[in-house]
Amino acid sequence: MRPLLARISPAALAHNLGVARSHAGAARLWAVVKANAYGHGLARAARALAAADGYAVLTLKEAATLRDLGVRQPILLLEGYFDAAEIPACYELRLTPVVHHAEQLDMLEHSARLGALNLYLKFDSGMNRLGFALGEMEGIVARAQTLARGGTLTLMTHFATADEAAGVAWQLAPFLERARRYRLPLSLANSAALLRYPDSRADWARPGIMLYGASPFVDTGAAALGLCPAMTLTSEIIAVQDVAPGEGVGYGLAWRAAQAARVGIVACGYADGYPRHAPNGTPVLVAGRRTALVGRVSMDMLAVDLSNLSEACVGSPVTLWGEGLPVEEVAAAAGTISYELLCALAPRVRVAEG
């Protein structure tokens, strides 16, 4: 059997939810499980995160899957319904759609209303992606109050720089200044804000990446935040090559041996979700020791330098990321973020729980 395996730890997921809880104070937690729970498997993650107060997803399909699994907590639909045809399912599945533009309110106004509907009203406090302008709050709240027919309204915003030096204050202050007038529940914080800015916890926080055991920050690792990696991508060395000085390895011979080198070929490639643009030097663990990616990542394989790992041989265990090698470190080397690597785990990769 091909040795590539993604090991997903339900215990780590549950532990990380506990860490989120410890930062949340009295706030309730949406466990953000969009994108197949950041690659961890929606059903598996939902089970492991059963202590969450609710789940946040992107699509009706994900929401329906959660209800089929017996989930009873509230489910937040992060971008709401995309067209009017999705509105009846929001009632049937007891979802809480996010409403972020006026057309969505129009759709609701013109649809058959089947009772109370809890709504999240999303306001744009500076990210300029989704949400009503802050100045529209009064009119939008009034309109939504009618359309919700007794359902709860929650005011929401999203931070653009919670993980960076700029922080959240520049968005938080103008948002709160207006939102506080309505005495409605508020939902603001993603993982980075929840971890770093207690002022932003509000009533419902929306942690995602931290539940999977990765740090949202470039300057602080997951371990320092008390988080445990929930996904460890492991494989084995399937071949060893002795490479003479001046010879190259892989497509384009994009890495050349300066002196005689031993190179291990690992069963993992870009068709498994490993980033093809990861450069020479990207960290990889072989038999628990850190070494470096060499040459271009192929579809099904990649190469690592074994020159200083004389004991490594065919069958030696390899960790691409996870326990012992934080995914955010691999991501940084490849010029991306942990989120992208986790979400990109390909369906062909075998998964084991434990």
Ligand SMILES: *Cc1c(COP(=O)(O)O)cnc(C)c1O
């Ligand atoms: C994905 C998402 C989150 C979770 O963000 P993390 O950085 O993974 O914690 C929170 N809120 C919204 C609106 C999102 O789309």
